[in-house]
Amino acid sequence: MAASQTSLFSVHLTPDRGYAVFANAPIKKGTLLLSETPLIRIHKTHYLNHDVVTAYNKLSPSRQQRYWTLASAHGQDSSRYPDQIYFSVPEKEKKRIEEQHEARTAGEKSILSIFMTNAMECDKGAAVFEVAARFNHSCVPNAHFAWCEGLGREMIFAIKDLGVGEEITLSYCDPFYDISMRRWELQHYGFVCECIACTDIETPGSFGQQSKDRRWRLREIDDSFDVQPSADMKLKMGIEMVSLMAREGLCTPNLAHTYLQIARISADKGDMHTAVKAAKHALENYLICLGKDSEKTKNAEKSLRAFTKQLPEEKVKAAGPGTASGVMKNGVKA
């Protein structure tokens, strides 16, 4: 595991979660923790066993050896999964589901089971990264991973301030999923999450119980946001989402995205002061989660600049750093 030690974090074996990643020093949110090229990459989102085996066979013997050290969520109880595939599912998709089910329930780890356990989505495909694969899951993650196609690298950023020895976690599933959807998703990785959002869910007043309601509401709003015709209603929903995410401790790009939506709706309504304030929050959060090179960050920066130009002169001064001129002065731009 020598390659996994950096000045920022170390990888250690835990008693109950396999390897895990821990902060070596206090780390500020927005810090780039890891930038890594793939060990193996498939240029298809819906890959078959054949695609993974073909890519594996092209690896050097030493890379193949390292691949086999990674975790595998095989050996699962098949009764926890449906025993039939819906009749209208296309043949190729049926084959993919069957192959993955077999890999997951087999007694031995396989090239496919390792890939499925560790793969991260890339542009039109998936890849496994030797170090990034060691980060465990939390539904309230303190780090975020994103593929940067321009750099051909997986980037992991701290999205909260981290203390020495703190485990660094990522979310393997959409944080807006409610608890039953998250449990279903995480079952595929062969574990039951015991994070703060997943425990004590029946205890009145506990974080877990409140979280259950909040995530359910987040999903409900997220599902209906785009089809909501009223701008005022959308604004209200956006503000509620931000508040729910803050209470959940979810500082993921969804938060930045929601701020940007609030900014755009406010700008459409002519409320440029709110638009600028919300766009500043969006930019700040995209910078923390995705860094300055991300297209999403650059778009937020563009929106902020556009909205600031429409502010009356005296409000530009009041809005201060982070507005169109502030962006340059404060070095947010590369």
Ligand SMILES: C[S@@+](CC[C@H](N)C(=O)[O-])C[C@H]1O[C@@H](n2cnc3c(N)ncnc32)[C@H](O)[C@@H]1O
């Ligand atoms: C991508 S790997 C993460 C690193 C892994 N622990 C290792 O030893 O290499 C995913 C696997 O880690 C374990 N894992 C991840 N998050 C977990 C969690 N919150 N609780 C228990 N096990 C977890 C599961 O076995 C899962 O299949």
